[in-house]
Amino acid sequence: MNGETINTSRSSEDKIIEINSLHKWFGDLHVLNDINLTVYRGERIVICGPSGSGKSTLIRCINRLEEHQKGKILVDGIELTGNLKNIEKIREEVGMVFQHFNLFPHLTILENLALGPIWVRKVPKKEAEETAMYYLEKVHIAEQAKKHPGQLSGGQQQRVAIARSLCMKPKIMLFDEPTSALDPEMVKEVLDVMINLAEEGMTMIVVSHEMGFAKSVAHRVLFMDFGQIVEENTPQAFFDHPQLDRTKLFLSQILH
Amino acid sequence: MTKSGKNHIQTEGLKAPVIRIGAVQWIKSNLFNGVFNSILTLVTLFFLYKIIPPFARWAFIDSLWFSSAEQCRAGAGACWSIIPANIRFIIFGFYPHELHWRPFVAMIMLVGLLFYSKNRDHWSQSLGYIWIAGLLTMGILMRGGLFGLTPVESDQWGGLPLTLMLSFFGMFAAYPLGVLLALGRRSKMPAVKTICILYIELIRGVPLISLLFMSAVLFPLFFPEGLTVNKIIRAQAAIIMFTAAYIAEVVRGGLQAITRGQYEAAESLGLNYVQKMRLIILPQALKIVIPPTVGILISAFKDTSLVVIIALYDVLKTTRSVLANPSWMGFSPEAYLFVALIYFVCCFSMSNYSRRLEKELHT
Numbered sequence: 001m002n003g004e005t006i007n008t009s010r011s012s013e014d015k016i017i018e019i020n021s022l023h024k025w026f027g028d029l030h031v032l033n034d035i036n037l038t039v040y041r042g043e044r045i046v047i048c049g050p051s052g053s054g055k056s057t058l059i060r061c062i063n064r065l066e067e068h069q070k071g072k073i074l075v076d077g078i079e080l081t082g083n084l085k086n087i088e089k090i091r092e093e094v095g096m097v098f099q100h101f102n103l104f105p106h107l108t109i110l111e112n113l114a115l116g117p118i119w120v121r122k123v124p125k126k127e128a129e130e131t132a133m134y135y136l137e138k139v140h141i142a143e144q145a146k147k148h149p150g151q152l153s154g155g156q157q158q159r160v161a162i163a164r165s166l167c168m169k170p171k172i173m174l175f176d177e178p179t180s181a182l183d184p185e186m187v188k189e190v191l192d193v194m195i196n197l198a199e200e201g202m203t204m205i206v207v208s209h210e211m212g213f214a215k216s217v218a219h220r221v222l223f224m225d226f227g228q229i230v231e232e233n234t235p236q237a238f239f240d241h242p243q244l245d246r247t248k249l250f251l252s253q254i255l256h
Numbered sequence: 257m258t259k260s261g262k263n264h265i266q267t268e269g270l271k272a273p274v275i276r277i278g279a280v281q282w283i284k285s286n287l288f289n290g291v292f293n294s295i296l297t298l299v300t301l302f303f304l305y306k307i308i309p310p311f312a313r314w315a316f317i318d319s320l321w322f323s324s325a326e327q328c329r330a331g332a333g334a335c336w337s338i339i340p341a342n343i344r345f346i347i348f349g350f351y352p353h354e355l356h357w358r359p360f361v362a363m364i365m366l367v368g369l370l371f372y373s374k375n376r377d378h379w380s381q382s383l384g385y386i387w388i389a390g391l392l393t394m395g396i397l398m399r400g401g402l403f404g405l406t407p408v409e410s411d412q413w414g415g416l417p418l419t420l421m422l423s424f425f426g427m428f429a430a431y432p433l434g435v436l437l438a439l440g441r442r443s444k445m446p447a448v449k450t451i452c453i454l455y456i457e458l459i460r461g462v463p464l465i466s467l468l469f470m471s472a473v474l475f476p477l478f479f480p481e482g483l484t485v486n487k488i489i490r491a492q493a494a495i496i497m498f499t500a501a502y503i504a505e506v507v508r509g510g511l512q513a514i515t516r517g518q519y520e521a522a523e524s525l526g527l528n529y530v531q532k533m534r535l536i537i538l539p540q541a542l543k544i545v546i547p548p549t550v551g552i553l554i555s556a557f558k559d560t561s562l563v564v565i566i567a568l569y570d571v572l573k574t575t576r577s578v579l580a581n582p583s584w585m586g587f588s589p590e591a592y593l594f595v596a597l598i599y600f601v602c603c604f605s606m607s608n609y610s611r612r613l614e615k616e617l618h619t
């Protein structure tokens with residue numbers, strides 16, 4: 001998969017996310033400053049950058065967990081505005097995996113997975129549970145289906161969280177530092193699941209500092225600083241020959 | 257965060273040692289460990305010795321259970337006879353004497369339904385229908401006028417059925433209303449939020465008694481001339497409104513304990529507001545606040561006795577009426593102990609049940 005490049009002569013139908021001059025403020029803090037980003041179907045993007053640079057905010061804008069104040073976001077042809085129906089429609093198509101898993105502690109693993117399909121996609125319960133078991137098997141955790149999230153390790157919980165998103169059959173998956181809350185020995189099991197997903201052609205935007213992961217699955221790496229995308233390149237070029245001084249500084253900090 | 261199961265396996269054969277101690281050892285280490293505790297134990301024992309034997313003598317040994325008031329006056333002990341002699345008035349108030357079986361059956365039905373519903377395995381849609389049918393039947397039994405039952409006007413209702421009715425509907429209507437108010441108070445819509453805050457703060461700012469009075473005065477203003485809203489419904493409304501405001505604040509506390517991540521996870525699955533609240537947020541929030549909620553429900557139950565001030569005959573008032581009868585005057589300790597027992601049984605079952613529910617819902 002390395003070195004694979006995205007065909008540059010794409011039609012506009014291949015664009016699944018279009019972000020045009022996006023701005024966002026938290027009070028006086030200009031968190032996102034003129035972001036422009038186009039993501040194509042099947043494309044995998046890794047975003048890195050120092051803490052507080054706006055990475056989470058950017059991907060949270062894509063499914064409207066954060067509201068932007070200026071600019072335009074189109075997801076799968078639908079523009080994100082205050083329209084609740086559109087927001088819910090987009091959220092059905094966009095899966096999100098959080099740093100702290102955010103599983104529902106009062107439900108079993110199986111119920112966590114089947115909930116979305118049953119209530120949002122109106123899938124019959126039995127079918128939803130079969131799908132849930134299918135994805136649990138895919139993340140190698142089917143034997144835990146009847147347990148509650150609190151009984152699982154961090155790595156297991158994160159894999160469940162990924163499976164929960166996949167049950168909705170999303171077109172896009174967003175990951176916000178999916179491995180940074182994990183003990184080191186559990187990072188690999190989660191990354192392996194994500195690599196599998198990448199191999200199946202899922203469109204993914206991943207906020208992560210895992211260089212190995214970026215190198216093996218990403219088409220592009222974006223580097224953010226102070227609310228802007230300041231550098232963008234293929235993973236090889238990005239990690240081996242960073243252009244800007246602040247990128248070099250950042251990489252030296254995460255790689256030692 | 258729990259580690260994967262492997263580490264536990266080696267230690268599975270071992271158990272924590274059980275420490276056995278004898279009675280003497282127990283007394284020594286729990287009652288007489290240190291000078292202060294020893295003194296405290298002795299003082300307590302002394303008071304118990306002073307109180308328990310005379311009380312037991314009064315309540316059980318010298319007491320009379322089925323006698324006339326005159327015999328009681330001659331005796332030295334408790335006159336429990338006041339209870340059996342007046343039980344029907346205490347329990348049913350002014351409900352027509354020959355029709356007492358109707359409120360009696362209604363109460364049995366209510367208690368039976370509550371008992372049946374205790375078991376969470378029985379919770380289903382059909383249980384909802386059973387409740388609706390049950391409540392309708394109880395209403396018909398109380399009111400009459402259908403199926404050849406003699407009509408009994410609600411101003412003749414009283415005693416325990418009235419207390420149970422006011423508190424049952426008080427709790428079961430106040431709880432959902434309180435939850436809605438709590439959600440409203442956290443709403444992003446300014447109008448909804450303001451109304452809920454105003455409601456909650458206004459109601460919590462006045463005592464229940466004044467609400468009862470106000471409902472007697474205000475309700476007729478809202479209704480067309482000639483249509484009188486009966487006193488029980490007015491009292492019921494006041495109790496519901498009052499309890500709901502307190503429930504709302506407790507539930508709000510529970511909602512605040514749910515992390516933002518739970519909301520975000522629910523939203524990112526595409527759940528709408530109602531689904532998110534119903535499936536994810538409320539089940540967790542309401543569970544956390546079971547203990548304070550039950551506290552409020554228990555005090556609401558006891559507060560129903562305040563309806564006497566608008567001249568309703570709840571079970572406490574019927575008891576006091578018996579004591580106003582010259583022949584039974586002076587036996588108030590016995591009568592009040594009896595009513596206290598009724599209240600205690602109800603409140604204790606509630607708090608017991610809440611503890612059980614909490615344990616069952618523990619995940």
Ligand SMILES: Nc1ncnc2c1ncn2[C@@H]1O[C@H](COP(=O)(O)OP(=O)(O)O)[C@@H](O)[C@H]1O
Nearest residue numbers: 026029031049050051052053054055056057058
């Ligand atoms: N809900 C919020 N309210 C106010 N400020 C916020 C909020 N969320 C994030 N911020 C601020 O916005 C900036 C960008 O945050 P974030 O997108 O989380 O950065 P990153 O994920 O790159 O570490 C930070 O300075 C952070 O403190």
Ligand SMILES: [Mg+2]
Nearest residue numbers: 055056057177
């Ligand atoms: Mg972040």
